[in-house]
Amino acid sequence: MFIEAAREIRPGEELTYDYAYRREGGADEDREERYASTRDLLRELQALRGQVRALLAAAVRRRTLPRAAVAAVNRAVAAAPAVAQLEADELVYHYNASPPDAFLADIATSAITLVGGPRRDLLRRCAAPGCGRFFVASRPRQTWCGPSCGNRARLARFHQRRRAA
């Protein structure tokens, strides 16, 4: 989920996030809550995004995690205390906070879980030209985030070989 949130977010763009499933009670269960991104939330989001990217970049290169980034994700999570619940067969976090804080905490929680958990070794940065996205590999030797990046990278290599020949 944080990989989704790590995309570029432009000022004034509407952020859509599904909080409904985190809410108690039935009627609102599937309602998608929309709110316009204020400049403040945008700034906070971009700052957190930068810290998350720094964490991921360090984890991918097997480097020591940057202290400021660790502090930033921990701070974001602490601002929105959550209760983990098992609902049907899914792990769901119920945040005790306003939507912006819960949103930031959710991104930070994803980052913490990923970088601090067993999937850290499967974390990769896509090697395809023009991509560079972070992803969790489904196979140990996977180097591209998806089939289209794999095709683009193979094509680029093919043209390179032809030029060299």
Ligand SMILES: [Zn+2]
């Ligand atoms: Zn890619």
